[in-house]
Amino acid sequence: MALSIRKNMNRLFGFIHKFNLSSRSFCASVLPDNKALADSRVFSGIQPTGVPHLGNYLGALENWVSFQHQYPLVLYSIVDLHSITQPQDPEQLRANILDMAASLLACGIDPEKAILFQQSQVSEHAELSWILGCLTSMPRLRHLPQWKMKSKQKSEGSVGLYTYPVLQAADILLYKSTHVPVGEDQVQHLELAQDLARIFNHRFGDLFPEPRTLLSSTRKVKSLRDPSSKMSKSDPHNMATISVTDSPENIALKIRRSVTDFTSEVTFDPDTRPGVSNLVTIHAAMARISVEEAVSQAKGMDTGAYKSLVTEAVIQRLTPIREEIERLRADRTYLESVLLQGTQKARELAAPVLKEARHRVGFC
Numbered sequence: 001m002a003l004s005i006r007k008n009m010n011r012l013f014g015f016i017h018k019f020n021l022s023s024r025s026f027c028a029s030v031l032p033d034n035k036a037l038a039d040s041r042v043f044s045g046i047q048p049t050g051v052p053h054l055g056n057y058l059g060a061l062e063n064w065v066s067f068q069h070q071y072p073l074v075l076y077s078i079v080d081l082h083s084i085t086q087p088q089d090p091e092q093l094r095a096n097i098l099d100m101a102a103s104l105l106a107c108g109i110d111p112e113k114a115i116l117f118q119q120s121q122v123s124e125h126a127e128l129s130w131i132l133g134c135l136t137s138m139p140r141l142r143h144l145p146q147w148k149m150k151s152k153q154k155s156e157g158s159v160g161l162y163t164y165p166v167l168q169a170a171d172i173l174l175y176k177s178t179h180v181p182v183g184e185d186q187v188q189h190l191e192l193a194q195d196l197a198r199i200f201n202h203r204f205g206d207l208f209p210e211p212r213t214l215l216s217s218t219r220k221v222k223s224l225r226d227p228s229s230k231m232s233k234s235d236p237h238n239m240a241t242i243s244v245t246d247s248p249e250n251i252a253l254k255i256r257r258s259v260t261d262f263t264s265e266v267t268f269d270p271d272t273r274p275g276v277s278n279l280v281t282i283h284a285a286m287a288r289i290s291v292e293e294a295v296s297q298a299k300g301m302d303t304g305a306y307k308s309l310v311t312e313a314v315i316q317r318l319t320p321i322r323e324e325i326e327r328l329r330a331d332r333t334y335l336e337s338v339l340l341q342g343t344q345k346a347r348e349l350a351a352p353v354l355k356e357a358r359h360r361v362g363f364c
Contacts, residue, residue: 042071042214043177045079045119045168048096051103051325054242054314055221055231058285063181065108067214074114075175075346076104078339081119081126082168085161099325101335103244106324115349117342119171124350129163129170131357135199136166136192144188169193173200173208174350181214204360207353221282224258227274245322248315255279255311266298266306276303279310286313 044064046052052061068074078100083093097118109116119125144165172180172193182190190213197208221231225240235241239257246254259275268291270277283306284294298306328335358364 038072040071040073040179041175041177042067042074042179042181043077043172043175043211044075044181045077045082045171046100046104047083048078048080048093048100049083049233050096050099051243051245052100052107053231053233053244054282054318057107057244057321058221058282059183060181061104061107061109062285063214064104064114067181068110068114071179075177075349076109076114076116077119077171077346078104078117079119079171082164085158085164097339098332098335099329101339102325102328103321105328105335105338106321107244111338111342115342115345116338117346118339121339121343122174122346122350124174124347124354125167125170128174128354128357129167131361132170132173132196132200133163133166135196135203136163140192140195141165144192165189165192166196169196172211173197174353175346176209176353177211178209179214180211183215183220187213187215200357200360204357207356207360221285222274222278224254224278227259227278242314242318244318245325246318247322248319251314251318252311255307255314258307260303264302264304266295266301266303268295276306279303279306283310283313286310286317 044060046056046060064074064076078097080093080097083096101116104116105111141162168189169192172190173196180190180193190211194210197210200208223229223231223235223237223240224242225235225237229235231241233241239254242251242254258279260279261273261275263273263276266276266280267273268277268280280291280294280298283289283297284291287294289297297309301309355364
């Protein structure tokens with residue numbers, strides 16, 4: 001009877017979860033009670049592509065900082081295994097890993113509150129990925145968005161690119177994660193992790209919880225030059241993306257040259273005025289106010305004057321981050337020690353889970 005009730009509740013929670021995803025609101029599926037919160041584990045990863053841009057900061061990192069104060073166990077990984085699905089210069093990759101570590105610390109990640117580590121230094125990720133890969137069908141992977149998009153860009157993709165969602169699932173399940181912060185374009189990959197948890201548990205007995213999605217409450221930050229696309233480091237236009245290490249002068253120049261339209265009044269209408277609406281989104285997020293308040297502050301301004309207001313908000317938030325990154329970059333030993341300490345903590349959690357998984361499948 002109790003099992004039946006629990007199954008029905010889980011179905012209800014799953015329905016609520018899917019409803020929340022479609023509404024694009026911030027969701028943690030179902031708010032956990034005190035006991036569930038005590039058992040919660042949050043995992044997320046970020047590729048070492050150098051320093052983050054404004055979209056990374058508002059779409060992910062700002063929330064990462066808040067999660068480390070809300071959940072009892074939080075793990076953030078610099079996922080360098082994922083990064084080599086695309087060609088990498090080894091020296092540049094090493095530098096990018098430390099740059100990302102410096103950036104995360106400067107943005108507010110506290111290694112005393114969250115476990116910050118380098119993925120490739122925890123070998124359990126790769127071994128669990130192999131086990132899970134043997135439970136995954138090729139058609140299941142073929143329809144995931146990353147493969148379809150990146151393989152078309154490269155004419156053909158590598159085996160690593162094809163199977164990397166399985167490694168992503170291993171990253172999550174290895175720590176028995178209960179919640180995963182993801183963007184909307186990554187929801188299908190989290191669904192694969194949920195499916196693999198169910199498949200493994202059904203075949204070998206319950207081991208992995210099915211992780212739930214934590215969606216960001218911040219809207220996607222768009223390119224300053226093409227507001228129909230999201231802000232990206234790969235954008236060929238150097239005026240399109242604001243890096244968290246940009247100087248005040250560069251920030252001002254990029255925002256001043258950002259695409260708007262021929263209407264001078266500032267309004268928020270992403271469908272018909274995407275450029276101006278993107279600036280409103282950035283202003284609201286960086287000033288920590290609502291979109292309505294941002295539009296109210298712009299009353300009586302034309303878009304040119306409003307760009308100055310947005311610039312001021314961005315510079316005010318990013319200046320201390322930029323200065324802290326510069327300080328941390330000069331202390332390579334400290335950055336390496338933080339990652340080493342995080343790696344040791346991560347392995348302490350990962351090793352017993354992999355050991356149990358190995359036993360379940362018959363390796364030992």
